[in-house]
Amino acid sequence: MLKEKIKENNIENRVHFLGKLDDNNLKACLRDCDILAFPSIANSEGFGLVQLEAMVYKKPVINTSLPTGVPLVSLDGVSGITAQVNDVDSFAEALQKLTDDDKLRKKYGENGYKRVKEVFERKDMTERFYEVIKELTGE
Secondary structure (H helix, E strand, O other): OHHHHHHHOOOOOOOOOOOOOOHHHHHHHHHHOOOEEOOOOOOOOOOOHHHHHHHHOOOOEEEEOOOOOHHHHOOEOOOEEEEOOOOHHHHHHHHHHHHHOHHHHHHHHHHHHHHHHHHOOHHHHHHHHHHHHHHHHOO
């Protein structure tokens, strides 16, 4: 159905269905893209690791306000824009805003990279994990 819509709108040269990518091709796509659009609608999407992967490449993220960890990875107004779940207009507005504003795209990309380094580095995550375990066990 999506491929038919793309053909109807004559945008085959702008939309690509890449399927499953190996690591090298995924990295190349992240390097080459301008924005990561992550339109999750299911609560089963607990985190969205691809957001971090894009942020490492200084790409702004558009995610959704799921009641999970998704909007906690890339923060609204800091490293990207959080759109409302199941709200196509909200998502489209976010995409248009970042498409039209090179400076904002760059700012969010830089902020995202800093966020990955400050919040999601392996050493820091491990230390925080052990702190939570200590709190929960009282040790």
